[in-house]
Amino acid sequence: MIAEQEGQAGAFDAGEVIIGHVSNSSIDHPIIHLPTLLGINFSVTKHVLMLWMVAAFLFIVITWSTQKYLKQERPIPTGFMNALEAVVQFIRDSIVLPSVGRKFLNVWTPLVLTFFFFILTANAVGLVPIFEVLGLFNHFVLHAEHDSMIGLLLHGGTTVTSNFNVTAALATITFVSIIAAGTQAHGFIGHWKNLAPPGLAWPVYIILIPIEIMGMLVKPFALTMRLAANMTGGHIAILSILSFVFIFSDLFHSALAGVGVGVVVAVPLAVAISALEIIVVMVQAYVFTLLTAVFIGMAINVHH
Template identity: 35%
Template sequence: MLRAFRRLFVTLLLVLFFTPLTEASDKAAQDSDSAPIDVVGKVVDHHELAVLGYYVPLPRIFLVEGDLFVYSSTESAVESGEFVEKDGALMPANGAEITLDLSITSHLMYVWFGLILTVWITIAMARRYRQGVGRKTEPKGWFQNLFEIVFVFVRDDIAKKNIPDNKYQKFVPYLFTVFIGISFMNLFGLLPWGATATADITVTGVLAAFTFFITQWNGTKDHWEHVFWFPGVPGWMRIILTPIEIIGLFTKPFALAVRLFANMLSGKIMIICILGLIFIFTDIFGAAAGVGMSLFSVPLTVALYALKAFVGVLQAYIFTLLSAVFIGMAAEEHAHDEGIEAHA
């Protein structure tokens, strides 16, 4: 029975792997005219949503010189005659410049999916706790137990350990949302037809910006003194230390954004490249070579999927942990003596 279940699972896994990827690679081949698989085209943002190998067009919204244009898809924008497609991008037909592009993209959709799922789970669990399940009694079901384990972990091992005791509680909702939301965004990329929203620098940049603004908004007087004034430090040293501290305010969120973006993008590219070897060998040497390469690529891809799932949760943890560290450093009240030795 167990062996039959394993065979069924492997069969379903292969179907999920190859069906969407084959259709997507065929679409990419038509676009590139020669390449059997378009690696870059698989990881960049798109104006259509891939679902089980099918493509659902997404709305295109433009602000052009004060006028708002809304279309259901790229094709409808071109058919209207008001826009033309040039080098894969839409341009106003009259030669005007697009002031603001508010189009819905695949990465944005997966950001929404991650946040909506996070909010839905949190509200559902909060409702159970209000009813007394988990508060007056023990948590019921594996899902509520898992939710409580994750929440307590974020609260006690991330927020409480890095943010002052009298302030950490107000940051727990943000840190928990960041951890769960980024985990979902990372894991959505494991779907053969899915997109890794965090493999987009604009997504990770916005997430890092939230941490940056929360950190600076909650900075104490002592925090800002050590950025601009450095109590007890000779004046000539402030000329050197103040610019360094100001730059440091921005390098921290920059490092948050780039670390998450680079790790998730590299993992996605690696999986596509290794699995894409099947199509490359088929295109060059024939179907027999493609089948032979699949004996190597598929097991390695499955192993990489497991590794990428671990890395996805790990990167969510690292982003949340560093956010808590930065917030805690800014919110902490430093009891220091005057003098350069105390600052050091």
């Protein structure tokens, strides 16, 4: 795909290629056209499509394996179910239980689990070069039109969690859950009273209450930025290192220079960073769920 774009544009522009690979596909050329309602264009871009695919994949795989397990005569998990159960148990016992506590454990574990599996799958799908392989196949075999379904699918990034809108939506769910958890544990008025420590002189509250409200809004913002920036950053690093090949062949006007740099530096380094990305994918899913559990726990177990 990089080579294809280079051929069209003449000189190689690394910045444009990299942005094209990590950002969403253009809303002007959506994959599925949908009408505009209330001023919002509901047309499906590539990130929205990937979002649906990840959600559908998770729904089918996890529901199917759990249903199959529940229908067994002897309740002994095997294969995929065994791994799933280990992960579920790990998240319940070492993420949710220490922060949320035993009383509300079963209320908040499903939400945290959903977050974990969704983010993990969405991150991991971004590492699989599905559309790059499709682009290569298209270039040599299919020769699809630019405006056809396949042609439209080739533009834009695959990692939905690298889109700030997606992570902001996830963090909004966390934000609402924090308020819901506090309300459930202490009542609606009790939760808002818990924001500031009691028993201080009234002038202190004039300073403290705005700070607390800002702190409340900052937490989901930190979650949003952290996940999206981490997922975008890794992809940009890999793509910039791979761009060396084309930059050097442009610079020396010889393909040999590019291939040489590719073999010696760019490809080994990109492989190493991809390996690191596999760890990042898991760590980021883990950190998001951990922070969600900690924030929910802070609303439930208030210490002053």
